[in-house]
Amino acid sequence: MANNEMAPMRSKTKDSILFKTMIYIVCVLLAVLSIFPFWVMMMNSTRSTAQIMAHAVGVVPGKDLMNNINILKKLKTFDAMTGLKNSFIISAGVTILSIYFSSLTSYAIFAYEWKLKKIFFAMVMGIMMVPGTCTLIGFYRACYQYHLTNNKLMLILPSIAAPMTVFFLKQYLEGALSLEIVESARIDGAGEFRTFNTIVLPIMKPALATQAIFTFVGSWNNLFLPLVILNDKKNYTMPIMVKLLNGDIYKTEFGCVYLGLTMTALPLIVIYLLLSKYIITGIALGSVKG
Amino acid sequence: MRRKKLVTYSKYGYLFAIPFIVAFSIFTLYPIVYTLIIGFTNHAGIIPPKLAILEDPLENFKYLFKKTPSGKTSFFLRGLSNTARIWVINFIPQISLALILAAWFTDNRVKVRGQGFFKVVFYLPNIITAATIAILFRSLFGYPIGPINDLLKSLHIVKDPFFFLNKITPTRAIVEFIQFWQWYGSTMITLIAAVIGINPEIFEASEIDGANRMQKFFKITLPCIRPILLFTLVTSLIGGLSMFDIPMCLSAGGPQDSTMTVAIYIYNEAFSKPYKYNRAAAASVILFFIIIICSSILFYLLRDKDAAKLQKLKKAELKKARLEAKGA
Numbered sequence: 001m002a003n004n005e006m007a008p009m010r011s012k013t014k015d016s017i018l019f020k021t022m023i024y025i026v027c028v029l030l031a032v033l034s035i036f037p038f039w040v041m042m043m044n045s046t047r048s049t050a051q052i053m054a055h056a057v058g059v060v061p062g063k064d065l066m067n068n069i070n071i072l073k074k075l076k077t078f079d080a081m082t083g084l085k086n087s088f089i090i091s092a093g094v095t096i097l098s099i100y101f102s103s104l105t106s107y108a109i110f111a112y113e114w115k116l117k118k119i120f121f122a123m124v125m126g127i128m129m130v131p132g133t134c135t136l137i138g139f140y141r142a143c144y145q146y147h148l149t150n151n152k153l154m155l156i157l158p159s160i161a162a163p164m165t166v167f168f169l170k171q172y173l174e175g176a177l178s179l180e181i182v183e184s185a186r187i188d189g190a191g192e193f194r195t196f197n198t199i200v201l202p203i204m205k206p207a208l209a210t211q212a213i214f215t216f217v218g219s220w221n222n223l224f225l226p227l228v229i230l231n232d233k234k235n236y237t238m239p240i241m242v243k244l245l246n247g248d249i250y251k252t253e254f255g256c257v258y259l260g261l262t263m264t265a266l267p268l269i270v271i272y273l274l275l276s277k278y279i280i281t282g283i284a285l286g287s288v289k290g
Numbered sequence: 291m292r293r294k295k296l297v298t299y300s301k302y303g304y305l306f307a308i309p310f311i312v313a314f315s316i317f318t319l320y321p322i323v324y325t326l327i328i329g330f331t332n333h334a335g336i337i338p339p340k341l342a343i344l345e346d347p348l349e350n351f352k353y354l355f356k357k358t359p360s361g362k363t364s365f366f367l368r369g370l371s372n373t374a375r376i377w378v379i380n381f382i383p384q385i386s387l388a389l390i391l392a393a394w395f396t397d398n399r400v401k402v403r404g405q406g407f408f409k410v411v412f413y414l415p416n417i418i419t420a421a422t423i424a425i426l427f428r429s430l431f432g433y434p435i436g437p438i439n440d441l442l443k444s445l446h447i448v449k450d451p452f453f454f455l456n457k458i459t460p461t462r463a464i465v466e467f468i469q470f471w472q473w474y475g476s477t478m479i480t481l482i483a484a485v486i487g488i489n490p491e492i493f494e495a496s497e498i499d500g501a502n503r504m505q506k507f508f509k510i511t512l513p514c515i516r517p518i519l520l521f522t523l524v525t526s527l528i529g530g531l532s533m534f535d536i537p538m539c540l541s542a543g544g545p546q547d548s549t550m551t552v553a554i555y556i557y558n559e560a561f562s563k564p565y566k567y568n569r570a571a572a573a574s575v576i577l578f579f580i581i582i583i584c585s586s587i588l589f590y591l592l593r594d595k596d597a598a599k600l601q602k603l604k605k606a607e608l609k610k611a612r613l614e615a616k617g618a
Contacts (some may be wrong), residue, residue: 023400025369037426038418137325194307221418280410284482
């Protein structure tokens, strides 16, 4: 009797071990798939073109990093310092403006009763759906009318109106801020604007941090709009620089191309690994609430 | 007294929303309207002439659908079908894998270890600049020398190096793969959050009733995460319809325009000779309406069924509870 009872139990545990093993095998394979391209990229950036021509898959680092750096400097088209500087200015500007004004806007929706509020919020939801591709031509021609052609401001200023961020922050406020706190600040005689800056903003900090990360990365990675708006080499952002690695002068400089790619990807990888905890929870949060 | 107070405060609602409204009007609303108008005008060339509505206002729109002189499908329609194809072929495996992984990672009987690590690694490709990834894959699939060709040769799968980016199907497959590879991690994390949000009692009850893994997945997990699936579907669709960076940097829309998406078409019409801003604007307007129609259909289809199913589930549960009460 005991044996009979044990038999199905044993097969069940065996089954679940098999199942578990399969899960781990699939996950490890996927992990390799995620890392392998970047690993080859980084290793090849330290190998000479001749080495890459002999064996294109570099698993261990080579000794030609300095050499590749020098070639990249000499060819001049890919100018990492300019790219990094411009990308940083734009992304930082976008992040600061979008975070501050989105929290202000979301507070306006959350804390006050005003006539056009419902229509306004519906509009915010509506624009969230429209991708930049659809407004590109009008936007580009508008640059001429505003006399802001080839100007970074055309990429920074629009972020004052960031519907996605407003929506997310409004959802957050609903869970995190009670109007009683605002009321008590009023009784203490604080002005509305001061209340927002000294009381509401600090409460929103966790949500602002998540949104800041995503806004910054999104702006940093954007190729389409900068490619259209910026046509002076001085203003090129990192993704535009990367696109230049496609050019003919890099056709024979394999190591150099990998180095250029590494220079654009490595800062992101490092930041990502440092902030991964916030980023992963951020994605989960945004989706459940959105 | 009280009324007066309300009125004074409502002022601040407007005041705080002003920066948003102003920036929105200048940088989004005006460009949208302007794009719509340009679609009907003569706006083309390096220095466009004064804006004037065309004699046949729909000329640009008609051009988009007209066959080319050689009798082929128009570039715009080809762009549209390329975009749709690339999106569908990337999305089906993406959502399937994300669903499977989400089911595994939330299975309380298996308890997969190292989930944190796997999540971080699976999401990694999403954080890297798409342009960088496209150029990287261009190098990886390089011809005659490239890591993939090297691997294939050393595994004796091919004898001579294969020119991937010179052929239509392989190039499309690479674009689809990159899209899939960049996004399944993000979708997975979203779905895991949704599955965790399901009331665990439903799972427990089904386990007591002897439901197996498959039954739990199809009868509980899937119906319960329908709203999130809709969200994923819509965001992915909108992103997919405006796909630009990867096909542009990988193959510039080639070979033979096989990876030319609508966004690349718009870009090429407007920013290379003869600078047809009006045609590009017309194409943007059509894309805009396609996005609106598609997301409305999706919302309609999924939302109704969802509510109905939830109600059914609730009813079934009630019935079960009643029966159990009777049995006891």
